[in-house]
Amino acid sequence: MLVKNIMLAKEKLITVSPKITIGQALEIMSENKFLSLPVVEGDKFYGAISKDRIYEFYYEKCEDKQCFLSDFNVEVVMRKDIPTISPVEEMEKAVYFLEIMNISFVAVINDKGYFEGILTHHAVFEQFTLLFGLNKGQRLAVMAYDVPGQISKLSNVLSENNADIISFVVVDPKSVIDVMEIVVRMRTDNFELIEEKVKDLGFKII
Structure with missing residues (x-):
């Protein structure tokens, strides 16, 4: 910005x-x-x-x-x-x-x-505060290996399950090698289903 x-x-x-x-x-x-x-x-x-x-x-x-x-x-x-x-x-x-x-x-x-x-x-x-969409929608935070395609995989799950994404932020924890934290805020009626599909793809929900 x-x-x-x-x-x-x-x-x-x-x-x-x-x-x-x-x-x-x-x-x-x-x-x-x-x-x-x-x-x-x-x-x-x-x-x-x-x-x-x-x-x-x-x-x-x-x-x-x-x-x-x-x-x-x-x-x-x-x-x-x-x-x-x-x-x-x-x-x-x-x-x-x-x-x-x-x-x-x-x-x-x-x-x-x-x-x-x-x-x-x-x-x-x-x-x-606006970037992280604080107090808006539902929050999903996951840990993912820092390899090509991870963000695409996650965003595909969200779009396929009609999630309205408010914010999508990738954070580098710095203390952990080859791992990134992804924090998403969304509006959805399928939150639990999305969580399960995200886990199935190998993401760790935190």
Whole structure:
């Protein structure tokens, strides 16, 4: 899935300028119940400002709270190493950044260098929920040897028995050699019959 299909567009975001004070940024975050915000001016993305970053900076650099809130601008404290990704790249690249960099979002930048939006943990989790068809239909999970034709065999059983497939996901357990897990969600009146036919084909239901 492409990033542009699940990102939050800049028009729907609350952002802050790098030139506003830390106090103003904190007020905006508190009013909107955000822990972090993109730092943007016009079409240019600068980084991210977060409450934990602000608190860390304050305890390290400043003794006077009021001085800190009014005299320091966002650009002094913001995190500048936020990774960026193109709107036409695959979602998996953004997931990798979110996982290893301890960040709230990945910035989406087009080929002209313009800020288009962000991709968040929530957007990714929502897509995985849809992908797995959570709480929809009936769930069939099987273990299968990772050899050619297994997916075709399984899908044929489902179609031959009038199963309406909601999602079909293949997972690599990594800990097991030459074995894959297949998770299917479907709508069917023949679930027990399908289970028996799947077992007859050598699949292990889990």
